[in-house]
Amino acid sequence: MKEIKVLGSGCSKCTKTAEAIQKIAEELGVEATVIKETNPQAMLTYKVMSTPAVVIDEKLVHGGSIPHRNQIEKWLTAG
Template sequence: MKRIKVLGSGCRNCEITAKVIQQAAQEAGVEIELEKVTDIAQIMGYGVMSTPGVVVDGVVVHSGGVPGPDQARAWVTAGTESADA
């Protein structure tokens, strides 16, 4: 299961980012654990200065702006292709 964190203050763009990721995971049939991180100290601990930020399995993969559906799909499916083989 992928662990994904959306970093941000809880603003509209952060909420949209979380929804885009949830929808991508659902469409791909991939189970994820999605956490919203709003604590500024935690966000800065990832080195993210522009939100929303996205962390997948401990690695920052995006910051600043809402990611597109294709980006989110790539994050949730990365490394899962051979899991069912």
């Protein structure tokens, strides 16, 4: 079970990122919870400066853009 957080102040890119991850996780049959984190303090915690950013199991893996499909698949299948 992966815990995935999408950090961002709620702009359209962040929403799209969260939706994409959710969709691909379902397609691959990977169990994952996708949470959208809009609290600015969270960005400070993970030291994120460009949103949307993706945190998987408390580890920052991506920031600044809507991630590529390949990237998302890699994250979901790793580990």
